[in-house]
Amino acid sequence: MDPLHPAFRDLLKQAHPDLTDAIIDRYEELTARQFLLDPEADAERFAALDRERQRILREYMPRYRELWQEFEERRRSR
Amino acid sequence: MATTTGLVQQLKWNPALGAVFAWIGPTPQDTRLRYVLFRRDESSPHRSIRRNLVFGLTMAQWFRLPVVVTHGDGDAEISTLTIPPAARLYVVDRPIHLDFFSVTADGIPGDAVLVFTSAGGATTQVVPDLIRPQLAFVAKLPTTVPLGPGTLRGTSASGWSTLPVAIDVLAGPPRVKRVIQPGPSKPNPFTFVIAGDPALWTPSTNTYAADPVMANRSGYHDSVLYGLRNILTLPEDCFRANDRDVHIRFVSIFDSSLSASDQNSLAYTSEPNIIGPRRSQMAAFARRYGETADLLFAVTGDPIYTRASANLTVDDDARPGVTFTYDGASHVHRRFTTAPGCAAVPWTAGAADPTWLHELGHAVSSTASGSIFDLYVDGGPGGFQENKKFRAAAPDPIPTSFAALDGTIYASDPTRDALGYPPEWRSYHAQLLDATRPNLMDNFWYSTPYTAVRFDGLTHRFVIDRLSAKFFR
Numbered sequence: 001m002d003p004l005h006p007a008f009r010d011l012l013k014q015a016h017p018d019l020t021d022a023i024i025d026r027y028e029e030l031t032a033r034q035f036l037l038d039p040e041a042d043a044e045r046f047a048a049l050d051r052e053r054q055r056i057l058r059e060y061m062p063r064y065r066e067l068w069q070e071f072e073e074r075r076r077s078r
Numbered sequence: 079m080a081t082t083t084g085l086v087q088q089l090k091w092n093p094a095l096g097a098v099f100a101w102i103g104p105t106p107q108d109t110r111l112r113y114v115l116f117r118r119d120e121s122s123p124h125r126s127i128r129r130n131l132v133f134g135l136t137m138a139q140w141f142r143l144p145v146v147v148t149h150g151d152g153d154a155e156i157s158t159l160t161i162p163p164a165a166r167l168y169v170v171d172r173p174i175h176l177d178f179f180s181v182t183a184d185g186i187p188g189d190a191v192l193v194f195t196s197a198g199g200a201t202t203q204v205v206p207d208l209i210r211p212q213l214a215f216v217a218k219l220p221t222t223v224p225l226g227p228g229t230l231r232g233t234s235a236s237g238w239s240t241l242p243v244a245i246d247v248l249a250g251p252p253r254v255k256r257v258i259q260p261g262p263s264k265p266n267p268f269t270f271v272i273a274g275d276p277a278l279w280t281p282s283t284n285t286y287a288a289d290p291v292m293a294n295r296s297g298y299h300d301s302v303l304y305g306l307r308n309i310l311t312l313p314e315d316c317f318r319a320n321d322r323d324v325h326i327r328f329v330s331i332f333d334s335s336l337s338a339s340d341q342n343s344l345a346y347t348s349e350p351n352i353i354g355p356r357r358s359q360m361a362a363f364a365r366r367y368g369e370t371a372d373l374l375f376a377v378t379g380d381p382i383y384t385r386a387s388a389n390l391t392v393d394d395d396a397r398p399g400v401t402f403t404y405d406g407a408s409h410v411h412r413r414f415t416t417a418p419g420c421a422a423v424p425w426t427a428g429a430a431d432p433t434w435l436h437e438l439g440h441a442v443s444s445t446a447s448g449s450i451f452d453l454y455v456d457g458g459p460g461g462f463q464e465n466k467k468f469r470a471a472a473p474d475p476i477p478t479s480f481a482a483l484d485g486t487i488y489a490s491d492p493t494r495d496a497l498g499y500p501p502e503w504r505s506y507h508a509q510l511l512d513a514t515r516p517n518l519m520d521n522f523w524y525s526t527p528y529t530a531v532r533f534d535g536l537t538h539r540f541v542i543d544r545l546s547a548k549f550f551r
Contacts, residue, residue: 001352001385001386001387001388001437001440001452002385002386002387002433002436002437003436003452003454003520003521003522003523004454004521004523005523006521006523006524025455025456025500028454028455029455029456029457031352032451032452032454032455032457033457033458033459035348035352035354035387035388036387036388036389036390036440036449036451036459037389037459038357038358038389039281039346039354039356040356040357040358041357041358050348054349057349057350064350064351065349065350065351065382068350068351068382069381069382072381072382072384072426076426
């Protein structure tokens with residue numbers, strides 16, 4: 001899986017005051033493990049990792065998707 | 079005796095002198111004047127020799143072939159003419175405007191140019207977008223190339239030149255399946271399929287929607303070029319070391335006629351921004367187009383779901399392989415697969431990052447013979463991991479030796495290049511090939527430029543060996 005761009009990590013922390021590098025690292029580890037799995041052949045393990053990952057997103061990074069969209073648009077326009 | 083080499087730029091018959099003058103050199107402005115003299119009193123065999131010299135010069139001029147002529151040291155009269163064997167160019171598939179176009183040959187130089195000549199004599203030069211010694215590739219054949227029958231040859235300022243081949247240029251439409259490089263002529267060449275994803279699956283709602291890439295064929299072509307450049311031109315050379323990429327069959331499939339359905343969906347989306355490959359669909363999809371894929375990358379077009387991911391190869395354990403040892407334990411690189419290593423990659427991936435190469439690092443590996451995992455996180459997927467090991471506790475020192483591959487010991491990376499191992503990490507990695515940059519499987523965004531990253535030495539060797547087992551089946 002693509003690694004997290006350091007500039008986006010900074011954006012996430014600026015937008016979420018309670019967010020720490022440790023939480024982001026935990027999210028990244030779950031993501032890396034989840035998306036090496038086949039979602040259909042390994043459905044149970046995929047779903048278990050996804051539940052934990054989504055929980056972290058909801059609790060600590062609710063603006064992730066909106067920030068990602070802005071970040072990608074800026075990168076594409078360069 | 080002296081020699082003059084070059085192209086025959088001009089020929090002129092002077093009847094009064096009974097001589098054919100030849101201007102020979104690399105360009106019309108840089109030539110040496112040589113001549114063939116017909117003497118009134120010479121014998122028939124000698125006259126035949128002169129005629130043959132003129133015939134050879136004429137053919138060389140017509141086909142733009144370099145010549146080597148010999149003459150006296152202080153003399154310009156041609157004694158002998160040699161036309162060295164010219165390279166032969168092979169057109170992989172018919173030239174079509176705005177479609178992929180590629181030619182194969184031996185020893186294509188980096189400054190090669192493709193010269194299209196119409197039946198009416200109009201010429202258009204096209205600089206390939208990617209050149210390897212065996213392949214010249216154009217991502218979108220320009221519409222300035224004359225339509226209809228004509229000829230194509232290769233040439234370069236460095237002196238490479240090919241015989242012309244007959245072609246017939248079409249206005250369109252671009253092909254659904256395009257062989258970019260045919261690979262070796264055998265029943266089962268190692269095959270890398272790149273496909274535009276016809277449909278995106280949303281697992282949470284179990285719905286399918288047309289992938290936006292299907293409405294952007296031009297962007298798909300840009301992505302394919304970017305991907306091939308990732309694989310074949312960046313400093314990490316495991317796919318092309320010693321020109322081994324000649325053993326790869328590259329195929330593009332872009333089929334916008336397909337409906338948004340399960341069997342046509344090669345990728346799925348996952349909140350908030352992740353695009354994942356549907357490995358379960360890959361082999362069957364490729365087979366529908368007559369291909370047996372060892373690797374399949376699906377190019378997607380959603381502007382939000384742009385974080386690429388990959389799935390590992392599933393090897394066919396029922397078929398032969400090449401045994402290797404890792405830390406003394408025996409494993410096998412199987413020559414064939416039951417499911418291709420795969421990835422979903424966004425077409426917006428820029429030319430400035432090594433995303434395709436990073437995902438390839440995952441996709442070429444397998445759970446059974448050693449998975450290649452991300453190094454920017456501490457944990458792992460479990461099982462046999464080729465490129466990551468763990469200490470019992472974070473404060474434990476990093477061992478000097480990382481692993482032994484076929485008896486060769488590879489050292490550990492004590493510092494994780496300039497990134498450093500976080501104090502709470504237990505994992506550690508093998509010694510880097512380029513200690514000034516992160517590992518390709520680590521956070522490559524910390525490299526300048528991003529694309530200069532490489533594997534560690536152990537993974538580089540491991541991938542080369544694994545690919546060799548498959549290339550040379």
